[in-house]
Amino acid sequence: MINTNKISSILLVRQDKIGDLVLITPAIRALKEKYPHLRISVLASSYAAPVLKENPFLHEVLLWNQDKPNCAEKALKDRNFGAAVLFFPTWAVSKAVWKAKIPIRIGAGVRPYWFLFTHRVSLHRSRHEKKEWEYNLEALKPFGVNPSPPKGPEIFLSEEEKAWAYRWSKGLPASKGIIGLYPGGGGEIRWPLKRFMELGVKLGSEGWHPVVLWGKGEEEIAETAQREGLTVAPETSIRELAALISICKAMVSNNTGPMHIAAALNRPLVQIFDPRLACSPKRWGYEGRGHRVIMPPVPPCKKCSTSCPHYNCMEKIEPNRVFQAVEDVISETHEG
Numbered sequence: 001m002i003n004t005n006k007i008s009s010i011l012l013v014r015q016d017k018i019g020d021l022v023l024i025t026p027a028i029r030a031l032k033e034k035y036p037h038l039r040i041s042v043l044a045s046s047y048a049a050p051v052l053k054e055n056p057f058l059h060e061v062l063l064w065n066q067d068k069p070n071c072a073e074k075a076l077k078d079r080n081f082g083a084a085v086l087f088f089p090t091w092a093v094s095k096a097v098w099k100a101k102i103p104i105r106i107g108a109g110v111r112p113y114w115f116l117f118t119h120r121v122s123l124h125r126s127r128h129e130k131k132e133w134e135y136n137l138e139a140l141k142p143f144g145v146n147p148s149p150p151k152g153p154e155i156f157l158s159e160e161e162k163a164w165a166y167r168w169s170k171g172l173p174a175s176k177g178i179i180g181l182y183p184g185g186g187g188e189i190r191w192p193l194k195r196f197m198e199l200g201v202k203l204g205s206e207g208w209h210p211v212v213l214w215g216k217g218e219e220e221i222a223e224t225a226q227r228e229g230l231t232v233a234p235e236t237s238i239r240e241l242a243a244l245i246s247i248c249k250a251m252v253s254n255n256t257g258p259m260h261i262a263a264a265l266n267r268p269l270v271q272i273f274d275p276r277l278a279c280s281p282k283r284w285g286y287e288g289r290g291h292r293v294i295m296p297p298v299p300p301c302k303k304c305s306t307s308c309p310h311y312n313c314m315e316k317i318e319p320n321r322v323f324q325a326v327e328d329v330i331s332e333t334h335e336g
Contacts, residue, residue, distance in 0.1 A: 001142065001143065001144045002083065002104060002119070002142045002143050002144075004035050004038065004082075004083075004143060006082065007038065007082030007083050007104070008037070008038065008039060008082060009038065009039040009040075009041065009059070009079065009080070009081050009082055010031070010038050010039070010040055010041070010081060010082060010083045010084065010085070011041050011042070011043060011062075011076065011079075011081045011083070011084040011085070011097070011102065012024060012027065012028065012031075012040060012041070012042045012043070012084075012085050012087070013042070013043045013064075013084060013085065013086040013087060013089070013093055013097065014042065014043075014044060014087045014088060014136075015043060015044060015045050015064040015066075015088075015090070015093050016045060016048070016088060017045075017047075017048055017186060017257060018047070018048045018051055018238065018256075018257030018258075018260070018261070019256060019257040019259065019260035019261075019284075020048070020088065020132075021042075021044050021045075021048040021049070021051055021052065022051055022153050022155065022257070022260040022261060022263075022264050023131075023132045023133040023136060023153055023260060024042070024087055024133070024136050025052075025055065025133075025153050025154050025155070025264065026133045026134075026136065026137055026147075026150055026151055026152055026153060026154075027085075027087070027133070027136045027137050027139065027140055027145075028040060028042070028055065028057045028058060029057050029151055029154070030137060030140065030145050030147045030150065030151070031057075031140055031143065031145055032057040033057075033147070034143070034144070034145050034147075035143070039059040039060075040057060040058055040059055041058070041059050041060040041061065041062055041079070041081070042058060042060075042061050042062070043062045043063075043064050043072065043076075043093070044061055044062070044063065044064060045063070045064055045066075046063045046064075046065070048238075048257075049061050049063060050237065050238040050239050051155055051238055051242070051261065053156075053239060054156035054157065054158055055155075055156055056156065062075055062076070064093060066092060069092050069093070069095070069096045070096075072093075072096050073096045073099050073100050076096065076097065076100035076102065077100045077101065081100070081102045082102070082103060082104065083102065083103070083104035083105070083106070084097050084102045084104070084105050084106065085106045085108070085139055085140065086105070086106065086107050086108060086117075087108050087136050087139055088108065088109065089107050089108070089109065089111055089113075089117075091111075091113055094107065094111070094113055094116045094117070095113075095116060097116070098116040103118070104118050104119065105117045105118050105119070106118070106119040106120070106121060106139065106142055107119070107120055107121070108121045108123050108135075108136075108138075108139040109121075109122070109123055109125065110122060119142050121138065121139050121141060121142065123135045123138055123139065125283070126278075128277070128280040128282045128283040129282070130282075130283070131282075131283060131284075132283050132284055133150075133152060133153055134150070135283075137150055152263070152264075153260060153263055153264040154264050155242055155261060155264040155265055157239075157242060157243055157246060157265075161239055161240070161242070161243040162243060162246060162247075164240070164243055165240075165243035165244050165246060165247045166247060168233075168234070168244070169247050172209055172211075172231065173209065175207060175208055175209035176206075176207045176208050176209075176249070177208060177209065177248075177249030177250075177330075178208075178209050178210075178211050178247060178248045178249055179203050179208045179209065179210045179211070179248060179249060179250050179251070179252065179326060180210075180211055180213055180244065180245055180248035180250070180251040180252065180253075180262070180267075181196055181199065181200055181210050181211065181212050181213065181230075181251075181252050181253075182212075182213045182214075182251070182252070182253040182254065182256070182258040182259070183196040183212070183214075183221050183254065184213075184214060184215070184218045184221055184254070184256065184258075185254040185255070185256035186256055186257070188254055188255045188256055188273075188274060188279055189274035189276070189279075189304055189314060190254045190272075190274075190314065191254060191272045191314050191317055192314060192315060193220075193221065193224055195314075195315070195317065195319055195322075196212075196252075197224060197225065197228045197230065198319040199252065199319040199322050199323060200212065200225070200228065200230045201228065201229075201230070202319055202320065202323050203323065203326065204230070206323070208249070208326075209231065210230055210231065211230075211231045211232070211233050211244070211248070212225035212230050212231065212232050212233065213233050213236070213241060213244060213245070213258065214232070214233065214235065214236075215235060215236055215237075215238075215241060216235065222235070238261075241258060241261065242261050242265065245258065245261055245262050245265055245267060246265050246267070248262075248267055249268070249330055250267065250268040250269065250270065250326050250329055250330050251267045251268070251269050251270070252269075252270045252272070252322060252326060253269070253270075253271060253272065254272050255271060255272065255273045255274070255279055255281075255284055255285070259271055263286045263291075266290075267290075268290040268291075268326075268329035268330050268332070268333045269286060269290065269291050269292070269329065270292045270294060270322060270325045270326055270329060271285050271286065271291070271292065271293050271294065272294050272295075272314075272317065272322070273285060273293055273294070273295045274295070274296070274304070274313075274314060275295055275296060275298050275299065275300050275301050275310075275313060276300070276301055276302065276303060276304065277300050277301070277302055278302075280300075281293045281295070289332050289333065290329045290332050290333040291329065292325040292328060292329055294317055294321065294322055294325060295317075296310070296313040296314055296315075296316045296317050297316055298310040298313045298316070
């Protein structure tokens with residue numbers, strides 16, 4: 001086990017997407033609770049970094065620019081980190097950490113550039129045997145970090161951010177509660193937008209108030225929802241999106257960043273997954289009380305192809321099925 005007595009600061013690296021960054025928050029907390037003296041910094045993409053704002057276990061968030069790795073290298077050198085943990089290392093970020101001469105460098109996963117690390121942790125993520133955030137905790141094993149039971153993903157909002165979302169919601173008509181709908185996403189195969197609209201209409205007819213959430217570059221979602229007569233949230237930043245999610249009675253989302261934000265805020269959550277093995281809900285989803293995973297009724301597959309007999313399988317997920325899941329997760333979290 002690594003002796004932390006002579007380490008005063010540590011760098012955690014997760015430089016990709018919003019959901020991926022949310023999923024290292026259990027590791028941040030576990031490390032700080034095990035070693036309160038450590039100053040913990042995170043190297044993250046500028047796009048995703050805001051999800052870590054207000055996190056009380058963090059000292060600093062540094063920004064990674066894939067096109068300017070030398071900038072990160074200088075910033076890392078100046079801070080004299082005693083150790084670094086790279087949760088999902090790429091060649092560029094691994095090289096930057098190595099060139100910064102951080103003495104202890106832990107690389108998670110199997111990479112051809114192992115020689116850049118001083119310690120290696122093989123996680124076997126592709127087996128999908130546990131949650132992604134649990135794999136991230138495993139990367140801290142060289143430090144003897146093994147929380148029991150572990151705390152799941154979390155996001156912290158300021159009182160001002162919560163107040164902003166509450167003020168916005170006061171302009172909505174009375175209802176049983178707000179249901180957040182996020183039809184967007186990144187590389188995942190999504191539930192069709194028209195199905196989300198059908199769900200919104202159904203929710204409205206049953207006394208709920210669906211609110212369609214969106215962000216920069218997702219104007220089509222907002223325009224479509226407006227044509228359907230649904231309430232559309234204002235274009236939001238990541239922090240504003242999280243604040244609006246926090247006031248929702250429940251959230252329906254594709255397997256993407258806002259889904260992880262909703263889980264981190266402990267909102268009742270309906271998650272829509274495609275059947276590809278790489279997107280398995282066993283690794284990326286949330287289970288238990290207040291959570292439901294919805295998938296098309298087809299076998300798991302390796303990739304989406306027009307030659308597949310189940311092509312367009314996401315169309316097979318009926319809005320009524322998702323609606324019932326929404327009512328179930330709300331009922332579960334309000335029992336007793």
